[in-house]
Each structure stands twice: as C-alpha cells, then as structure tokens.
Amino acid sequence: MKSDQIFESYLTKRSRSLNSKPIKKSGTHYVLCWLQQTLRGVNNPVIDAAIAFSRQLNQPVLIYHGLGQHYPHASDRFHQFILEASKSLEEDAARRGLKVIRFVESQSNPHNGIFYTLAKKASLVVLDDQPAFVGRWHAQSVANKLERRVVAVDGARLIPEIALGSTFSTTPSFRARHTSLRSKWLDEPNNLSNDLMADVDLPDNATPINMLQSNKLGKLISDCDIDHTVPPVQWCSGSRRSAIKHLNWAMVQQFPNYASKRNNPSETGTTYLSPYLHFGVLGPGDVVAAVNESDASSRDSWKFLDELLTWREYFHHRAFNTPDPTSYDNLPTAAKASLSSHSSDSREHLYPLGTLIHGETDDAVWNVGQRQFLRDGWMHNNLRMYWGKRLLAWTKTPQIAWQTACYINDRFSLDGRDPATYGNMQWCFGASKPSKDKPVYGTVPIKSNKALLSKSGMTQWLNDELEKAIPRVAVPQQPTVRSHPKASGSLAAQLALNERNEMRVDKDDTQ
Numbered sequence: 455m456k457s458d459q460i461f462e463s464y465l466t467k468r469s470r471s472l473n474s475k476p477i478k479k480s481g482t483h484y485v486l487c488w489l490q491q492t493l494r495g496v497n498n499p500v501i502d503a504a505i506a507f508s509r510q511l512n513q514p515v516l517i518y519h520g521l522g523q524h525y526p527h528a529s530d531r532f533h534q535f536i537l538e539a540s541k542s543l544e545e546d547a548a549r550r551g552l553k554v555i556r557f558v559e560s561q562s563n564p565h566n567g568i569f570y571t572l573a574k575k576a577s578l579v580v581l582d583d584q585p586a587f588v589g590r591w592h593a594q595s596v597a598n599k600l601e602r603r604v605v606a607v608d609g610a611r612l613i614p615e616i617a618l619g620s621t622f623s624t625t626p627s628f629r630a631r632h633t634s635l636r637s638k639w640l641d642e643p644n645n646l647s648n649d650l651m652a653d654v655d656l657p658d659n660a661t662p663i664n665m666l667q668s669n670k671l672g673k674l675i676s677d678c679d680i681d682h683t684v685p686p687v688q689w690c691s692g693s694r695r696s697a698i699k700h701l702n703w704a705m706v707q708q709f710p711n712y713a714s715k716r717n718n719p720s721e722t723g724t725t726y727l728s729p730y731l732h733f734g735v736l737g738p739g740d741v742v743a744a745v746n747e748s749d750a751s752s753r754d755s756w757k758f759l760d761e762l763l764t765w766r767e768y769f770h771h772r773a774f775n776t777p778d779p780t781s782y783d784n785l786p787t788a789a790k791a792s793l794s795s796h797s798s799d800s801r802e803h804l805y806p807l808g809t810l811i812h813g814e815t816d817d818a819v820w821n822v823g824q825r826q827f828l829r830d831g832w833m834h835n836n837l838r839m840y841w842g843k844r845l846l847a848w849t850k851t852p853q854i855a856w857q858t859a860c861y862i863n864d865r866f867s868l869d870g871r872d873p874a875t876y877g878n879m880q881w882c883f884g885a886s887k888p889s890k891d892k893p894v895y896g897t898v899p900i901k902s903n904k905a906l907l908s909k910s911g912m913t914q915w916l917n918d919e920l921e922k923a924i925p926r927v928a929v930p931q932q933p934t935v936r937s938h939p940k941a942s943g944s945l946a947a948q949l950a951l952n953e954r955n956e957m958r959v960d961k962d963d964t965q
Contacts, residue, residue: 461502461506461643465499465506465607469606470606471604471605471606473597473600475600477577478576478601479577482575482576484513484577485516486504486515486518487518487580488519488580489517489543490582491589492609492734493539493543493733494539494694495542495543495549496644496645497645498609498644499609499642501515501552503580505648508650514648514650514651514653515552516654517552517554518556518557518569518572520556520558521536521540521557522566523559523560523678526588527871529680529683533675533680534675535729536733539694539733539734542694542735546694553651555572561679562677563677570599573596576602578602580607581596581604582609583606583607583609585774586779586780587864609737610734610738610770611738612737612742615771615774618771621775622768622771629764629768632764642739681927681928683926684925685925687832688830689726689830689832698736698740700726700727701741702744704726705750709750710751712750712758713754713757717836718910718912719836719837719906719915720910720911721909725758729869732869733868738762742759765877766874772877773873779873780860782852782853784880785856785880785885786885788888789883789884792884792898793846793884793896793898801848802848803815803816803847804849805848807930807933810862812825817844818920822837823840825920827862827863831868832867833867837906838878839878840903840906842878842879843899843900847894854933860876861934887899
C-alpha cells in the first residue's frame with residue numbers, strides 16, 4: 455500500500471462530515487484548516503487530513519486560529535496559555551511550509567468574521583473534533599451555515615471513535631476493546647509532507663504577529679474584554695517547547711514509582727500533563743512515545759497508560775455519546791434518585807460561593823485543593839475526588855453542588871471544560887459503585903480526608919500550601935454552567951451524515 459493510502463486508512467477513521475454540502479473546488483484557493491483546540495503544528499491528524507485533501511484538490515492548506523473575547527470563562531489565564539500554544543503552532547507549521555493566520559479579538563480590534571471571510575475562498579473546511587465545551591457546538595453551528603463541506607477530525611485521542619466500532623457502558627469493556635487496537639494506532643503515520651504554500655494576504659483586522667511575541671503578550675491580553683482577576687499561572691507556559699520539556703521532566707522525575715506516589719499530594723507524584731493534553735499542545739501519541747522510551751517499570755507504565763488511554767479516552771467516548779457532557783442529567787438514574795431523596799437533609803455548612811472559590815472553609819484539606827485550582831489552574835488527582843464530594847455537603851441541593859463543581863473547574867482549571875474532568879466529577883456524584891444509604895449523599899460513596907491526612911508528609915505540606923498567596927477574584931451571585939442552549943443529540947448520532955466517510959474527493963463532490 456502506498457504511503458498516501460496508508461495515511462488515508464487512518465485519517466478516514468478519524469474524520470466525519472458535519473454536513474452534506476459539496477466540496478467547492480471551482481473558484482476556491484485553499485483547504486482551510488481551522489484549529490480551535492488541537493494547538494500543535496506537528497503530529498496533528500487534523501493538519502494531516504487537511505493536507506490529504508489539499509493533495510487531491512491541488513490546493514494549499516491555510517491554517518486559521520482565532521481567539522475571541524467572549525468564550526465562557528475567558529480570562530488572562532486561558533488567553534495567555536492559548537496564545538503561547540498558538541505561537542508555537544505557527545512556528546512548527548511554518549517549518550512544514552504551512553501558512554497560519556491568527557486573530558485575537560480585543561476591545562481595540564473587535565471585528566470578528568475573519569473565519570467566514572477565509573471560508574468563502576476555501577474548497578472545504580477541516581477542523582478539530584471536540585466532544586465538549588465551545589468547540590462542540592461552534593463546529594456544528596459553522597457547518598450548518600457554510601455552503602461547503604466541513605469535516606471534523608479527532609486529534610485528541612489515540613484511538614478515534616469510529617475505530618472503536620461500538621458504544622461501551624463500562625470501563626472494563628472499553629479497556630478490552632481499546633487495548634486490542636493500541637498496537638495498530640501507535641503505528642499511525644503522521645506529519646504528511648506538504649507541497650504547496652498558501653499565498654494569502656493577512657486580513658486587515660488580523661492580529662499582527664509582533665503583538666503575539668512574549669514581551670507584548672501582556673499588553674494584548676490587557677486590551678481584551680475578559681476576566682482580568684484570574685491571572686496566568688507561573689508554573690508552565692502553553693508553548694510546545696515547554697510541553698516537551700515538561701514531558702521529559704515528568705518521565706525522569708515523576709514517572710519512577712508513579713503507581714505508588716500518584717495518590718499522595720505531598721509527593722506531587724503526578725505528571726501535570728493534563729493542561730497540555732486538553733489544549734492539544736501534546737497528543738496522546740507524544741506521551742506514549744515518551745513512556746515507551748523511558749526506563750519506567752512495567753507497573754508504573756501500566757498504571758500511567760491506563761489513566762491516559764483507558765480512563766481519559768473512555769471519558770472522551772462517553773462525552774461523544776451524550777448530548778451535553780456538562781449536564782447533571784448524565785449521572786446514573788439511581789444516583790440522581792438517591793441524591794434527590796436526601797435533597798432536604800440538613801447540611802454541615804452552606805458556604806457562600808466566594809468562600810468556596812477562595813478556599814476559606816473549615817476544612818484545610820479541601821481548602822488546599824481549591825487553592826491549587828485558584829493559584830495554579832490545576833489540582834492533584836486524589837484531592838479532586840475529595841473536593842468534588844464535599845460540595846454535596848456544602849450546597850443546598852445536589853444540582854447546585856454539580857453546578858458549583860463545573861463552574862469552579864471550568865473557570866479556573868487549565869484542564870477544565872474537558873471530557874476527562876466532567877467524567878471525574880460524575881464519579882464524585884455517583885457514577886461509581888453505590889454504597890450504603892447515608893444522609894445527604896444517599897448511596898453516593900463518601901470520601902473522608904482521613905486517608906489523605908495519613909499519607910506521609912501531608913501535615914507539613916498542608917501548612918506550607920495554606921501559607922501561599924492566592925489571587926482574589928471576582929465572585930458572581932451564583933455559579934453558571936455554560937452549555938449551549940441548543941445542545942441536543944450525541945455526536946455519535948451525527949455519524950449518519952457520513953454517507954462517504956472517506957478522505958477521497960469524488961468528482962460529484964466538487965463544483
């Protein structure tokens with residue numbers, strides 16, 4: 455099989471059409487690759503799919519990345535990380551002969567619409583397939599409006615949805631299927647060679663590249679109408695170079711004894727890679743390659759890869775097969791019924807939202823976890839489970855507890871707004887095995903802080919963490935969960951639009 459055909463065989467299974475519009479070759483100039491969240495210029499199946507189409511159409515690829523002011527929870531924190539990732543995306547794409555146009559909406563440059571201007575001259579649009587948050591409904595909205603084909607490509611998972619071939623309701627069944635496919639997908643080719651350079655002038659309202667340099671980024675962000683009370687984090691940059699450096703550090707410093715250290719927050723035995731995976735700066739293939747090249751024990755490797763490939767991709771699978779991953783309705787029926795039967799039970803405390811956001815409750819362990827979110831945009835995995843469950847005892851109803859958990863996670867965490875974090879919160883709220891019926895929680899298992907406090911070094915670590923300064927941020931009257939009002943139907947149902955789910959361009963498709 456020729457190399458292009460090998461690429462096609464993989465890319466076909468990563469791709470699905472979001473509409474049945476034609477591919478417009480006549481009067482068009484390029485294949486438009488719109489990256490919302492898969493922000494890497496290499497090892498990116500979305501870009502490779504765009505190049506595959508461009509070869510058949512004999513047109514260049516033009517990559518577009520735009521950043522608006524009014525996406526949910528827009529802040530200095532997310533803007534800086536995203537723009538750092540976007541800058542390295544452009545640099546890596548340029549080395550492949552690909553042109554990137556970027557736009558940052560600001561108060562002095564509020565005019566959007568660059569994407570639609572570019573799309574008018576495109577034969578088709580290739581974009582990244584996201585099962586949660588803004589990317590999900592925005593992609594479908596665009597596909598409904600455009601009069602040309604829009605193809606979504608999964609660049610977030612090692613094994614895409616179509617390749618799984620079925621819907622799985624349990625982790626063991628998903629793990630078995632996923633494991634059987636891994637060797638094939640680990641051999642997936644990437645970085646398809648690009649032959650044509652798009653000759654496109656920078657639109658008048660596009661952001662000048664010099665404004666996106668590190669020393670001018672702060673000025674640009676300050677001109678954006680976003681939440682300036684949530685500051686950028688200090689421990690990481692969003693660039694691909696930073697991500698690779700961090701990945702190499704994790705393999706050397708954190709990976710040895712990962713299985714035994716990962717549940718102790720005081721040892722910080724986790725890899726901190728989730729922000730880079732969420733924004734697509736790293737792909738799962740990048741991480742697996744680093745694991746395979748490391749000297750880690752089989753126990754550590756298995757545990758880490760099970761978290762990365764089983765649990766993370768299972769939560770993506772679940773999000774793909776549900777209308778709205780942020781919805782409380784996604785909890786198991788039995789868990790919702792049990793929580794509802796205890797909704798009028800007396801609570802330990804009813805903390806105001808500002809007290810919760812700033813980690814000022816009477817529970818030091820919970821406070822430390824919340825302050826990690828507030829200060830670092832990240833929280834230790836074991837603390838997250840305790841953090842989520844305690845909210846049930848501190849808010850008036852389980853629905854408000856869920857809204858509060860989603861709101862705090864989405865607003866402050868660099869890996870929030872993600873299928874994996876929604877999946878973890880569902881586990882906190884009853885997606886795990888039920889326990890004996892208890893006040894407030896019903897049959898949802900309670901997690902005590904005793905196990906956390908018993909771990910070595912925890913007391914001193916807690917004291918040290920509580921002494922660290924935290925930002926004071928704006929507090930709304932109530933938490934809001936930002937899901938799209940028109941969200942309906944799972945993404946799996948949309949696969950029916952793929953009458954020809956192939957990378958090939960047929961003559962009947964073009965006009």
